[in-house]
Amino acid sequence: MTLPDENISDELSHLISFISHGNSQIRQSALALLVPFSCKDPVIFKSDQLLPVRNLIALVRDYKQISKNALIILMNLSPDAEIQELLASDKGLFKTLLSQLADPTEPNVLEITMLLANLSKNHKFKTKFLDQNFVIEPAIFTGKPIDFILDLLVKGDSDSKNQASNYDHLAYIFSDLTMLIEVRKHLLTLQPYDQVIPLCKLVVFTSHESKIRRLGVACTIKNVCFEVKSHRILLDSSKNGIGLLPYLLLPLMGCEEYDMDETEGMLEECQFLPPSKKREESTEIMTIYLESLILLTTTKASRDYLRKVKVYPIVRELHLSIESQSVRDACDRLVNILMRDDEEDKDSGIESTPIDLNEKPQDNDDDEDKIVE
Secondary structure (H helix, E strand, C coil), rough: CCCCCHHHHHHHHHHHHHHHCCCCCCHHHHHHHHHCCCCCCCHHHHHHHHHHHHHHHHHCCCCHHHCCCCCHHHHHHHCCHHHHHHHHHHHHHHHHHHHCCCCCCCCCHHHHHHHHHCCCCHHHHHHCCCCCCCCCCCCCCCHHHHHHHHHHHHHHHCCCCHHHHHHCHHHHHHHCCCCHHHHHHHHCEEEEECCCCCHHHHHHHHCCCCHHHHHHHHHHHHHCCHHHHHHHHHHHCCCCCCCCCHHHHHHHHCCCCCCCCHHHCCCCHHHHCCCCCCCCCCCHHHHHHHHHHHHCCHHHHHHHHHHHHCHHHHHHHHHCCCCHHHHHHHHHHHHHHHHCCCHHHHHHCCCCCCCCCCCCCCCCCCCCCCCCC
16 A cells, blocks of 8 residues: 655654664665655655754765765755755864774765765855864864875776775866866966875876766866966976876877877877777767867967977868767867967967956856866
């Protein structure tokens, strides 16, 4: 016999009351039953001025299996604007999540990083990552939270494969954080705690096996390319720069052969690639790399450099090899800029139309010149 909807709602409301029960087995059983409903019927968690959500926040610090289910439910609820605001404003949740990530034996890394990635879309939550006075317990890190999660992303890649995959969602956090100009500048500035420019740690993942990492890093790079005054350091391949260009070009290249005069002008990293070399599989990611290159043509010095290192033949071969319309359109746009001479650049107004860094990101997914999340 099927219960009426109101009876089901009453049953769920009664079940929710057990998540704060004093018996851990009852808490765990209630949470396990509620996980599916956090996707289907999130409104049931919004009763009593969001008291169930507040109880779930407290359960993040409970026994690991209880914590796991609490994290999953919060992750599913976090897109709700009212709940997201509560989670982003909670003073203890951010500290709890980072402290748990600091524990090398933490079993719920995947759930924690996915919740952090969801919450990083909230402006108030974004600013927490730049708090210099924030202390992660145990006090094993002296930098800002943004540096802590970056080092976790790097460290996760060097650990076992199973553990490394758990940290991949941290890359999505950076794609959201770089919506803030303060974060973009932070990633481009040498940090005193390790004497490294943070973005240098991220760009190496443009060829990583994890699509999650590649996509998160691709979006991060594109957002950073909106910092026009930093294009020089982005293209600088010396120890004082980032040397970004090979990390954008190599994923766009396959095993095709080039004329010798074209090959000799290319960056060393792009010359004489092996027959086994494969392009990036995702057309979405390829398009983002091309859009990053387009942003790098904003200044004459950058355009000249891209011409000098033979970016055009690489884009030409990409256009011939890929059927994706978004990739082809981005190739056409980049080639049109690179093939103009300086007088045409001046006449077309390229130099006189700088990117507006204060412009709000647009919602149109087809617009290349926007900051991406």
